[in-house]
Amino acid sequence: MTHRSTYALDRDTVEAIRRLSVRWKVSKAEVVRRAIRGLAEQADNAGDDLTPADVVARYRGGAVSRSMQDVQREAARQRSERAAEEQARARRLPSG
Missing domain, CATH: 1.10.1220 (Arc Repressor Mutant)
Known part of the structure; x- marks a missing residue:
């Protein structure tokens, strides 16, 4: 929302x-x-x-040190966020 x-x-x-x-x-x-x-x-x-x-x-x-789990979690979050942004951008762009 x-x-x-x-x-x-x-x-x-x-x-x-x-x-x-x-x-x-x-x-x-x-x-x-x-x-x-x-x-x-x-x-x-x-x-x-x-x-x-x-x-x-x-x-x-x-x-500031981070655990490997924290680093992996943040990397996954950023990859997911970028993928969602790319999909949203692709929907906004005119095709053809």
Whole structure:
């Protein structure tokens, strides 16, 4: 189900969304969905007791390790997402 929303964004954010949309070859809405999904996942994995400063310090200390299962799950999610986007794009393009 799709929910339409309106948000006020600064010029830099709008431009960043546009650039990512072009780079990833997806809609601007998809850029926002991916960003929110990624941030929500990070927040869920970081724990409620970490402050933003704690999260920055954690990443500044080097790569955050992931289990092989997490890596495989994320790779499968991204492959599935790309396949769905390609199918949706193919449906939108005129045939012939």
